[in-house]
Amino acid sequence: MKVPPGVSPADFSEALKQFEDVVGKEWVFTSDDDVDLYRDSYSPVWSEKEEPIPAAAVAPDGVEQVQAIIRIANKHNIPLWTISTGKNLGYGGSAPLLGGSVVLDLKRMNRVLEVNDKNHYALLEPGVSYFDLYRYIQDHKLKVWIDPPDPGWGSPVGNSLERGGGYTPMHDHFDAVCGMEVVLPNGEVMRTGMGALPGSETWQQYKYGFGPYVNGIFSQSSLGVVTKMGIWLFPEPEAYVSGTVMVWKRDDLIPLVNVFAELVSSGTFRGTVVLASPLWFGPPDAELDPLRISGSVKDLEEYGARKRIPFWSLPLYLYGPTEVVAAQWEHIKEKFSSISGVAFQEGPSYRFPLSGDELAKIRDTVPLGVPSLQIFSLLPPRSQGHIGFSPIIPMSGEALIEALTVFEGVHRELGAGRAVLTILSSFPRAFVIIDLFPVERDVEKNRKMREIYRRLVKEAAAHGWGEYRTHTTFMGDISNTYSFNNHALRRFHETIKDAVDPNGILSPGKCGIWPKRMRKAEA
Numbered sequence: 001m002k003v004p005p006g007v008s009p010a011d012f013s014e015a016l017k018q019f020e021d022v023v024g025k026e027w028v029f030t031s032d033d034d035v036d037l038y039r040d041s042y043s044p045v046w047s048e049k050e051e052p053i054p055a056a057a058v059a060p061d062g063v064e065q066v067q068a069i070i071r072i073a074n075k076h077n078i079p080l081w082t083i084s085t086g087k088n089l090g091y092g093g094s095a096p097l098l099g100g101s102v103v104l105d106l107k108r109m110n111r112v113l114e115v116n117d118k119n120h121y122a123l124l125e126p127g128v129s130y131f132d133l134y135r136y137i138q139d140h141k142l143k144v145w146i147d148p149p150d151p152g153w154g155s156p157v158g159n160s161l162e163r164g165g166g167y168t169p170m171h172d173h174f175d176a177v178c179g180m181e182v183v184l185p186n187g188e189v190m191r192t193g194m195g196a197l198p199g200s201e202t203w204q205q206y207k208y209g210f211g212p213y214v215n216g217i218f219s220q221s222s223l224g225v226v227t228k229m230g231i232w233l234f235p236e237p238e239a240y241v242s243g244t245v246m247v248w249k250r251d252d253l254i255p256l257v258n259v260f261a262e263l264v265s266s267g268t269f270r271g272t273v274v275l276a277s278p279l280w281f282g283p284p285d286a287e288l289d290p291l292r293i294s295g296s297v298k299d300l301e302e303y304g305a306r307k308r309i310p311f312w313s314l315p316l317y318l319y320g321p322t323e324v325v326a327a328q329w330e331h332i333k334e335k336f337s338s339i340s341g342v343a344f345q346e347g348p349s350y351r352f353p354l355s356g357d358e359l360a361k362i363r364d365t366v367p368l369g370v371p372s373l374q375i376f377s378l379l380p381p382r383s384q385g386h387i388g389f390s391p392i393i394p395m396s397g398e399a400l401i402e403a404l405t406v407f408e409g410v411h412r413e414l415g416a417g418r419a420v421l422t423i424l425s426s427f428p429r430a431f432v433i434i435d436l437f438p439v440e441r442d443v444e445k446n447r448k449m450r451e452i453y454r455r456l457v458k459e460a461a462a463h464g465w466g467e468y469r470t471h472t473t474f475m476g477d478i479s480n481t482y483s484f485n486n487h488a489l490r491r492f493h494e495t496i497k498d499a500v501d502p503n504g505i506l507s508p509g510k511c512g513i514w515p516k517r518m519r520k521a522e523a
């Protein structure tokens, strides 16, 4: 049996026995077959000695059981790694960062505690998936939308804590969090925001409560186990209108992004868009690929003009009252008309609610608040899985062109083939570029991939671009780049970690923060 680092087999057996007393024997998993299910099937270190394989998993059914497990872990120095639904594929899946940890699997805590369609919020346990919440809303005929990320099998709690995103106006998931219940590393239960007021009537309606606002320290964090979370929902809109803005020259990106940034900051447009370059970064194409590789912008633009392929295309989705979204689309077109040669293409428009038959005809339902697993069939066929390098880039055309050129250059220099780059507007004042890497069951290919990834991290940091989220394998690398004033931020995180989790039992290493007893010299 695998044991946590620094824990004797006898102590670990004793801890497992105590876990069983709390949750029942059937909810403590120690067999190889069971533990295998918690490995990260998208791991870039699969089957290598660095692969962090858990020692066991334990699945509590309620907050008191979580408290009891944490107290036992403290007694025996057992590292725990918390997951809600454990679908964090691309970022570590359900596997811990530290091999030998015990996965604290909250899947059984899957109660929808409240959905309010007058004030538009929900209160959820961590094991509730986007599918569960959607089904609950449909079953209760409530007039609210959820905002699912691409795969709907994850959880609002896990996804929001990772600062993930979807596509509708509620796309910035951590921004939509209102009130949490957290079990602290000493086993105590705390409620944040208005939840700290006993009998509060506004826990899910006002975020800040009184005094320092602490919700942020539980996101991408190892400082607590979130056992309840409030999230804001979107009132079911009357209508949806979509359209695409197309421009033809590479440098048209500069005015395109200037107009887009104004629309976002003014609230005229709210949602995530995928800004595409069918010419530069489109799917493989026998005629286009040589032009892409040659790097001649003029040749690409001429080809695009001949074939009517835009250099940039920006799809936009609008949600709201019918007259309002129609007026918004007209306003948006007027704003972009300042760019010479701009063209617009109207997309699908809908009135809600849609019938089951109507929904069944729609290829991608995620931007309509309907969770799905469709993304897995939309991705280009590739290897075992993928992980994303995802730096935050300023919302300007100049910065985007520079970043895309730099990342493409690294791929070329290291012989990595064409970069698969996606530009997303997941956050209100910046873009995130996702550079998608295949992961394989091939040690040599994965090693090469890690080398390119780490080079991109350094190159990006040298330009002032940092990642918003990363796979557990690279958390230390990314943390090292956030180094202002001799790592003042990390030292502050460590000070908090040492104070609230002195035995270092919760998610050691998460985002580069190690408990004192495991802390190594700075890289």
Ligand SMILES: Cc1cc2nc3c(=O)[nH]c(=O)nc-3n(C[C@H](O)[C@H](O)[C@H](O)COP(=O)(O)OP(=O)(O)OC[C@H]3O[C@@H](n4cnc5c(N)ncnc54)[C@H](O)[C@@H]3O)c2cc1C
Pocket (backbone or CB within 6 Å): 082, 083, 084, 085, 086, 087, 088, 089, 090, 092, 093, 094, 106, 126, 149, 150, 151, 153, 154, 155, 156, 157, 158, 159, 161, 162, 163, 164, 165, 166, 221, 224, 225, 226, 227, 375, 376, 379, 507, 510
């Ligand atoms: C093809 C594909 C497309 C994807 N598209 C998107 C997308 O559009 N948007 C997006 O955001 N992501 C996307 N992802 C990434 C991922 O699938 C989702 O973010 C997913 O929702 C995360 O899984 P989860 O909700 O089960 O979180 P979990 O795996 O349960 O949790 C994620 C992490 O959060 C922490 N955590 C979880 N629960 C708790 C808790 N209760 N208390 C304290 N800490 C906790 C842990 O560190 C954990 O590792 C995609 C992945 C793939 C493979």
